[in-house]
Amino acid sequence: MTSVTVSAPLRRRSHMRVSLTRWAPIVLIAAFVLAAVFAPLIAPYDPNAQNLLARMKSPGTVSRSFHYLLGSDELGRDLLSRLIYGARVSLFVAFASVILSGVVGVLLGMLAGYLRGWVEVLTMRLVDVFLSVPAILLAIITVAVLGPGLVNVIVVLALTRWPRYARIAYGQTLSVANMPFVRLAAFMGASAPRILIRHILPNIIGAVTVVATLEFGLMVLFEAGLSFLGLGVQPPTASWGAMLSSGRNYLATAWWIATFPGLCLFLLVLAVNLIGDDLRDRFDPRSQ
Amino acid sequence: MITDGARQDEGPVLAIKDLRIQIGGIDVVDGVSLSASRGRILAIVGESGCGKSLTALSILRLLPKAAKIVDGRVELDGGDLAHLPEKDLEDIRGNKASIIFQEPIASLNPLMRVGAQVEEALRLHRGLSRAEAWREAVAMLASVGIPDPERRAKQYPFELSGGMCQRVMIAAALICRPRLLIADEPTTALDVTIQAQILDLMKRLRDEVGTSIIIITHDMGVVAEMADDVAVMYGGRVVEQGPVDTIFAAPAHPYTHLLLTTVPRLDGHRKSSLRTIEGIVPSVDQWPQGCRFRSRCPLATDVCAQRPPLDPVDAAGHDAACWHTDRLMELA
Numbered sequence: 001m002t003s004v005t006v007s008a009p010l011r012r013r014s015h016m017r018v019s020l021t022r023w024a025p026i027v028l029i030a031a032f033v034l035a036a037v038f039a040p041l042i043a044p045y046d047p048n049a050q051n052l053l054a055r056m057k058s059p060g061t062v063s064r065s066f067h068y069l070l071g072s073d074e075l076g077r078d079l080l081s082r083l084i085y086g087a088r089v090s091l092f093v094a095f096a097s098v099i100l101s102g103v104v105g106v107l108l109g110m111l112a113g114y115l116r117g118w119v120e121v122l123t124m125r126l127v128d129v130f131l132s133v134p135a136i137l138l139a140i141i142t143v144a145v146l147g148p149g150l151v152n153v154i155v156v157l158a159l160t161r162w163p164r165y166a167r168i169a170y171g172q173t174l175s176v177a178n179m180p181f182v183r184l185a186a187f188m189g190a191s192a193p194r195i196l197i198r199h200i201l202p203n204i205i206g207a208v209t210v211v212a213t214l215e216f217g218l219m220v221l222f223e224a225g226l227s228f229l230g231l232g233v234q235p236p237t238a239s240w241g242a243m244l245s246s247g248r249n250y251l252a253t254a255w256w257i258a259t260f261p262g263l264c265l266f267l268l269v270l271a272v273n274l275i276g277d278d279l280r281d282r283f284d285p286r287s288q
Numbered sequence: 289m290i291t292d293g294a295r296q297d298e299g300p301v302l303a304i305k306d307l308r309i310q311i312g313g314i315d316v317v318d319g320v321s322l323s324a325s326r327g328r329i330l331a332i333v334g335e336s337g338c339g340k341s342l343t344a345l346s347i348l349r350l351l352p353k354a355a356k357i358v359d360g361r362v363e364l365d366g367g368d369l370a371h372l373p374e375k376d377l378e379d380i381r382g383n384k385a386s387i388i389f390q391e392p393i394a395s396l397n398p399l400m401r402v403g404a405q406v407e408e409a410l411r412l413h414r415g416l417s418r419a420e421a422w423r424e425a426v427a428m429l430a431s432v433g434i435p436d437p438e439r440r441a442k443q444y445p446f447e448l449s450g451g452m453c454q455r456v457m458i459a460a461a462l463i464c465r466p467r468l469l470i471a472d473e474p475t476t477a478l479d480v481t482i483q484a485q486i487l488d489l490m491k492r493l494r495d496e497v498g499t500s501i502i503i504i505t506h507d508m509g510v511v512a513e514m515a516d517d518v519a520v521m522y523g524g525r526v527v528e529q530g531p532v533d534t535i536f537a538a539p540a541h542p543y544t545h546l547l548l549t550t551v552p553r554l555d556g557h558r559k560s561s562l563r564t565i566e567g568i569v570p571s572v573d574q575w576p577q578g579c580r581f582r583s584r585c586p587l588a589t590d591v592c593a594q595r596p597p598l599d600p601v602d603a604a605g606h607d608a609a610c611w612h613t614d615r616l617m618e619l620a
Contacts (some may be wrong), residue, residue: 180395181405188382188413188460202399225605 022278025271032268036087043081044069048236051076056254071256074246080186082238083260089227093150094219097157104158104163110196110204112166113173124170127163133260136225143231150233153226157219168211173205206283213276217269220287224235224265240265299366301326301467301500302347302385307360307370309351309524314572316355317342317476318524321598324517325327329494331515333508333547334488335569339524341450344470344504346370347403382566383413386461390473392454396445400590401427403441406460407539411489413464428459431496433489450600451482458489475510478592487513508551512536520544521570523580530606540601540608545619573596579610 035042044067052064052075059071059079070079112123130138142156174181177200185199224241226232233239240261247258292360300323309317317339324330332340344353347362349369357530362369364385369377396405407425409417416424420443429437445453454474461469473512491514494501503514506591511518511532519529520543528541539545544588546565567584576582578593583593591611598609 180389180391181397183350184387184389185397187348188388188409189378190408201399203397205322261360280516 009051017261021274025274025278028267028271029275032087032264032271033091035084039084039088039126043078043084045081046077047077047085047238049077056257058251058254059256068245070194071254071258073243073257074254075248079243079260081257082243082262083240086238086240086243086261087264089150089233089237090241093154093157093232094216095220096154097161097197097223098212098216100154100158101112101161101215102165102208104167106201106204106208108162109166109169109171110173110200112213113170114177114196114200120170123166126232127166127170131167132162136222139226140229140231143226144184148226148234149232150237153223153232157222157228160220161215164211164215168207169204173200176200176203181250186222210276210280210283213272213279217272217276220269220272252271292331293360293520299462302323302502303361303363304343304347304503305361305363305456307343307346307356307362308358309339310345310358311355314495316524316572317346320360320521320526322519322529324500324502326467326500327494327498328516329491329503329510329514330517330519331503331505332519332521333505333511334521335506337569337572338503338521340521343471344502345522347468347470347502348385348387349377350387381414382409382461382466383464385470385604386464386465386466386469387470387472388454388474389463390459390476392450392457392477393445395457395479396453398445400444401442402445402448402456406441406456409460410463411487424463425459425462428463430454432459432462432493434459434541437505450478451486454478454482454486455489458486458493463492465497466499469499471501473504474505476505483510484513508548520547521613523575525571525580525609527610528580528606528608529598530601531604533603534604534606540613540616541581542585542587542612542616542619544608545616549619552554559601587615 034100051072051241054061054066054072054076055069055074057068057072057076059069060069061071066078068078068080070083073079073082108123112120138160139156142159143152146152146156182195182199185195190198223232223239224244227239227241228245230242230245232241235242244258244263247254247261302322302324303324304320307317307320308315320339320343322330322332322343332342332344341487342351342355346355346357347364349357349370349372351357357370360370364380369380370379396402403422407416407421407430410421410424411418414421421473426437427439434440434452434455440448440452442540445456448456448557458474474490475486478486487510490503491503492501501514503510503513515532517530518535519526520535521527522543528535528539530543535544536548539548543565546563548564550565552562564585570576570580570583570595578595579585579588582588582592589612594611594613598607600606601608601613
């Protein structure tokens with residue numbers, strides 16, 4: 001009797017916790033995405049409008065007719081507006097670089113795993129070379145050479161991160177390509193592109209999605225890192241990394257300038273990683 | 289519903305002539321000649337490693353990379369396949385000749401609806417529209433005995449049983465009404481009652497489509513049930529071939545004879561232990577000179593060091609490769 005009354009609420013609570021860790025990150029990311037998409041509608045002020053008379057106002061300050069909900073930065077720009085616009089840069093760079101590197105990496109990985117031979121040797125050794133160099137270092141060097149800017153950052157991130165996808169796609173393709181249904185499709189006269197897209201890709205996309213999700217969080221951090229170093233998007237465009245970088249100088253006098261962008265980064269990356277973990281558990285055959 | 293009125297010629301659908309396949313310079317298939325007639329079922333029987341699968345795979349040039357056809361011809365409707373460019377083969381595979389593997393579940397893509405997999409060959413070879421191909425696929429699923437084919441066609445392989453999956457595979461293999469179907473141990477992975485159903489199905493479709501079937505098996509029960517003709521292989525060679533009734537009634541090669549005595553009989557002594565053939569198949573590089581069954585054959589004499597020719601035993605197309613066909617009584 002007691003065991004029944006005790007276990008029922010326990011089970012309910014653990015169930016609630018599962019759905020909370022599952023849904024909270026999704027809600028959070030949805031909020032960031034909505035903020036980024038509808039930035040002009042949501043942001044209270046122009047993110048680049050300076051007000052040198054209201055520099056470094058603390059959160060909640062009302063100065064003239066301006067209401068600085070999250071305070072203002074060293075040039076008197078509204079921090080909340082800049083955060084909302086900054087979400088655009090972070091999310092756009094992350095999305096674009098994940099898609100670009102994912103497409104390139106998966107394509108090369110699948111070709112290596114399906115065609116074997118010299119394609120395999122060439123691609124996978126190249127992957128090894130890329131993965132042996134710290135990606136952020138590679139990114140810094142390439143941006144330094146190509147010059148900073150939004151497009152360059154995306155290209156550079158894709159260039160440095162495709163090997164991750166290539167390796168996972170390669171391994172998965174190797175195992176799927178030997179399945180009888182793939183041999184049968186080849187036998188039936190299906191061409192290599194058809195086999196890769198119709199038969200192999202759907203069977204490896206699960207694993208790739210997990211990697212892509214985890215990479216997404218990393219790309220947000222990389223963009224922030226590059227912007228922090230002044231190699232990302234250029235002022236006055238708002239970017240969380242750049243805001244963090246400039247706010248760092250005023251940490252003692254105006255803690256909010258660096259803290260809020262940092263908090264946004266932290267929450268976004270955390271949410272993305274939680275989703276990635278959840279996806280990995282779902283796609284892992286051992287956990288089913 | 290299934291008819292093939294286009295070609296009614298009486299020559300063999302498939303003729304293999306003096307086929308030699310090497311792996312690493314060693315003959316694993318050595319001078320095999322076989323033929324499959326229209327609408328008949330040929331069984332290739334033998335132990336593991338006797339070359340039966342290689343022979344069958346070589347027909348459509350599906351050999352593993354290490355294996356090479358070094359000699360011989362493989363003729364489908366008179367055209368040589370052994371030296372056809374890969375590009376022209378694509379037109380034949382799945383279209384004029386088809387294959388079923390032994391693992392039905394693994395032979396289906398887990399993420400594609402079964403209907404889409406059945407229609408794939410049609411769309412590749414006939415260029416049918418999606419709607420037409422789908423309609424044909426559903427009709428084909430119905431004719432391989434899948435109940436409620438409309439609904440089943442939209443399901444994924446995990447929703448089907450192993451026997452169902454093999455029916456789907458047969459539907460996919462036969463949808464282009466091929467001249468030749470190669471079935472590589474099609475029932476090995478299935479339990480016995482389903483086996484019987486699948487074999488019946490293949491026989492029925494053979495009659496409806498007019499496809500010649502080559503069935504590769506080590507199961508004498510399947511041979512007796514299915515085949516019109518049998519080719520017994522040992523050590524990469526055909527040691528005996530002929531109509532199934534003749535061979536079962538009066539085998540002319542000691543290997544066939546011993547193989548048949550290993551099959552347990554319903555009317556045999558219940559307490560007697562199962563018969564076996566002494567010894568194991570020698571590995572490819574240790575085959576004896578001359579007759580390759582010599583090392584395990586109770587009738588072997590010195591003359592067996594010469595390779596025995598595959599000679600007619602009678603006028604009904606029964607051939608055997610043995611010097612001692614007249615001494616088989618000694619084995620009883």
